[in-house]
Amino acid sequence: MKIIDLTHIIDEKMPVFPGTEPPKFIQKNTIKKDGFAEKLLTMYSHTGTHIDAPAHMIEDGNSLSDFPVEKFVGKGVVIPLESDDLINLNYLKKFEFQIKEASFVLFYSGWDNIWGEKNILMDSQPLL
Numbered sequence: 215m216k217i218i219d220l221t222h223i224i225d226e227k228m229p230v231f232p233g234t235e236p237p238k239f240i241q242k243n244t245i246k247k248d249g250f251a252e253k254l255l256t257m258y259s260h261t262g263t264h265i266d267a268p269a270h271m272i273e274d275g276n277s278l279s280d281f282p283v284e285k286f287v288g289k290g291v292v293i294p295l296e297s298d299d300l301i302n303l304n305y306l307k308k309f310e311f312q313i314k315e316a317s318f319v320l321f322y323s324g325w326d327n328i329w330g331e332k333n334i335l336m337d338s339q340p341l342l
């Protein structure tokens with residue numbers, strides 16, 4: 215099975231949800247001083263690419279560690295979206311066979327091309 219990593223690299227300048235502090239990397243140990251190099255990484259659990267667990271919105275809901283890792287790997291189908299495409303039943307019917315064969319449905323919006331632009335989160339509109 216081919217595995218595709220969909221995550222973005224975590225760095226201090228990456229976009230975060232408005233009001234959330236960005237990640238911090240602090241050099242705590244150096245090879246010259248301590249004989250080894252080590253950084254302290256501080257970030258919120260919803261920074262960057264992530265999966266929302268039920269515990270994010272439901273008190274006593276399951277966290278990601280409650281699920282077997284196999285739940286997060288499987289065959290996926292990518293559905294391309296144009297700026298004027300609506301994700302409705304008629305649009306999805308074009309991909310019906312691929313969706314039935316997949317464990318995951320990924321909607322490709324092209325937003326990866328504007329990752330890191332300052333106002334991407336502030337200017338985005340809800341999908342609902």
